[in-house]
Every structure is written in structure tokens, then in C-alpha cells.
Amino acid sequence: MTEPATVAPGRARGGRRDEILVTFTRHVAERGYDRANFGDVASELGLSKGTIVHHFGTKDRMLAEVQERYMRRALDEARAFLARLDRPEHRLAAFVHAGVRYQTDDPATTIAFQREVVRLTDEPGMETARAQRDAYRDLVVGVLRDGEAAGVFVPGDARLRSLQMFGSLHWMWTWFDPQGRLAPEAVAAEFCRTLLRGLGVPETAVAEAADPDGPAAVCAREVVGS
């Protein structure tokens, strides 16, 4: 039962901590935060509940750490592909390609984040993650406004449009199966086409931005697949 496994005492310092967080994240993704519990995580890793408490203190803080890690990565990568793309339709498409790709690249963290997003709004101790989420949304709103100013997108409410787009992406966790027949590239392409066409982008530019081998998708893949 003890399953020593620690085999290398001198090694893996702090590696345990990451293991715990990864397992906890998977449990949150599968059952939701409320039903995820220390006991199951501990027994799966062959540790005691006390160890988890030692590393993280409280359950709240564990979730906060999951959210912050996810958002920090998303923010970093978003800034990276924004720096590499200049056309508004490519930039917006990259957000979609990247957002879909997270579903297969790191499904556990992505699902854990998306199904517990609501806790960012009210729960205390989530200020950092909330600020990161707002910053991310502002990046998208900025792209929408820039595109509008440049005449690439037809005029409209950029904030509402960003929420419409995030809704489609954040809802994916309820139906998308990473192991399923439907390839993430196909989903991203279809979402890009409908979205960009809906913003008034000309058909040829839509096709290029949605293309899984086009500049936006390639850039997103390179940045995310690091």
C-alpha cells in the first residue's frame, strides 16, 4: 500500500508536488472541484492526505494554482503569436486555433479550468487568476477593435463578440472528445470560418486564416506545441 516508489531520495525534489497537482487537476476535470477530494488523489499516488496539505495548505489554493498556471501559459502563448502575426484576421484565428488545440494538448488542465471558471468571479483568493483571465480577454477585444479600425471587421460590439467566441471555445469541454474521430484542426477550421465570415472578412482571407496549414494555424501550432 505504501508503494515507496520514491526510489530516488536524492532526486525528484519537489517532483512530488507537481505529481500531486497533475493528479488533482485530472480529478477536477473528470468530476468537478466539489467532488474531487484529497483522499482519492493521495491514494492514487500512494501518499497520505497530510502530504497534500503539507504542500498546498488548502483545497482552494490548489485550484487557484491550477487556474493561474493555465492562464499564465495561455497569456504567454497568446502574446507570442500576437508578436508573430500582424493581420487582424490571422491574430483572431490564432486564438481559435490555440483554444481548440488546448483541448488535446492538455485536456485535463483545460477542462479543469473551463468547468470551474465561475469560481474566478466571486471566490476569494482568485484575484490573480481573474486578472489573468481579464487580461486574456482584453487581448482578444484589442484584436477585434484593431480589426474594426482597420476596416477588416464590420463595426460591432467587440466585447460581445469576444464573449460569443469564448463561449464556443469554453463550451467544448462538454462535447469534445480528444480521442474521438473529430480532429481538433477540423473544429478550429469550422469555427474560424463561421466567426471570421461573421465579422465580414472576405472569403479568400477567411479561407487562409482558417486553413490548418495557413499562417495562423501554423503559428498557433508552433507556439502551443512547444
Place this chain on the structure above:
Amino acid sequence: MTEPATVAPGRARGGRRDEILVTFTRHVAERGYDRANFGDVASELGLSKGTIVHHFGTKDRMLAEVQERYMRRALDEARAFLARLDRPEHRLAAFVHAGVRYQTDDPATTIAFQREVVRLTDEPGMETARAQRDAYRDLVVGVLRDGEAAGVFVPGDARLRSLQMFGSLHWMWTWFDPQGRLAPEAVAAEFCRTLLRGLGVPETAVAEAADPDGPAAVCAREVVGS
């Protein structure tokens, strides 16, 4: 299933049952299913926990009843406005107008349904609600396919498009404030414009279908605002 009790012999007999369900629904909307509990609902209504158990048996069945009621209403109303509209872009727009309207018309039930929708997929005892949900989605997919066949929508994956649309609508509970400055009609109009334009509908038809005083919105309002 009992559903008698409407008689009201002097007092609101059986009205209690509805009161309980309404309060429970609100608690689920505010805190989520896991954190909603019998004790709080009972004390808010001035009854004992035993009474709730007497009426509903288990917590699971209470949630199932909430979901089934919501979906039955949505299905009935969807069929009603489909019978009154013929053009694919109007039909699709009506789904959007209605979906947004539910957020203000019955926010508690809508939010309770949307935030606990994931339980339809795996939890046992949810077969009825799941079938209703699938039927509703099939209605939308049907409209998308019809519109495609009629040449109103550009070809594409109807199922994916329906999921893209549902995502935008189901995500609203995380950000939309019924008391806020943003009117539901404005949200519906913006969502309709982006969506229909994204499906290749000509601009004049888009404007008509998205218009809060256009046929689709008026029809949805009449049906929903029963």
C-alpha cells in the same frame, strides 16, 4: 408524476412542492448542485428537510426534474416558433433570440440547467433530460441542414455549427447580468448578426433576422413570453 394537488382545498395544497422546486433551482443556479443542500432550502421556506425528501425522494431526482421541466418548455416553444416561421435564417435567429431571452425570463432555471448540463452525459437517471436535449439539438441541426440545402447557408458541418452556436448561448450564464445595463435584445441581435453572416446569409436578410423588431425576434418573444 403525481401532479394532482392543483386542487388547493382552501390553501395552496401541492403549491408547496413547486415552491420547494423553485427555491432549490435558485440555489443550484447560485451555488451549483453540489453546494445546494436540503437544509438551506428547507429553512428558507420554513419547513423541515424531511418534507423535501417526502416530496422528491432524492437530490438527484430533484435536479432531474429541474432539467426535464426546462427542456420540455424549451422544446415546446422551439416547435411553436418553428411552426410559425419558414425561412431558415429566421428559424435559426429565433433559436438565438429565445435562448438569450431565457436568461432574463427565467434566469434561475436557465442557469441551473446550463451550469449542470454536464450531468446529462454520464449521470444515471438523466436519460429523459438527455433525450430532450438531443432532440433540441437535432431541431437546430435540422434547420442548419435545411438552410444549407436551400442555398441560404454556405455548406459546412451542421453539427459543429450547432455546437458553436450553443456554446455562445450556454456560456452566457457566466457573464450575463439580467439586471445589468446590457439588454438581452442587444446581445441576441449581435449574436444573430455574427452567426448568420458567418453562415453566408446576405446582409439584408441578416439585418432583418437579427432585428429585435423583426419577424424572428417578435415570434420568439411572443412564444417565450407566454
Place this chain on the structure above:
DNA sequence: CTACTCTGCCCGTACGTGCGGTCAGTTCAC
């Protein structure tokens, strides 16, 4: 090299609490 201490990881247990659900019994309309 030895002995001692310090420190960080980890364990096991125990506690308090909250919650879903049970049950025997009471009230009250028909």
C-alpha cells in the same frame, strides 16, 4: 570519519462539521 543538529518531505490519526437520507409519529382534510 563520526556525531550531532537542522530541515524539509511525508505519514497516520483524529477531529469537527456538513449533509443526504431514515423513521416514527403528528396533524389535518376528506
Place this chain on the structure above:
DNA sequence: GTGAACTGACCGCACGTACGGGCAGAGTAG
């Protein structure tokens, strides 16, 4: 009388977390 609505006490359990201690490696003094 009959049966539904309702009560309030109670049970059992799951879970977060506090706590005291064990144990191995690093540093240090001799």
C-alpha cells in the same frame, strides 16, 4: 378511517484539515 403533508430527532459517512511525530539527507564541529 384513510392517506397525504409535515415534523424533528437521529444516523452514518465523507471530507477538509490540524497535529505530532518519523525519517533521510545536508551541513557542521570535533
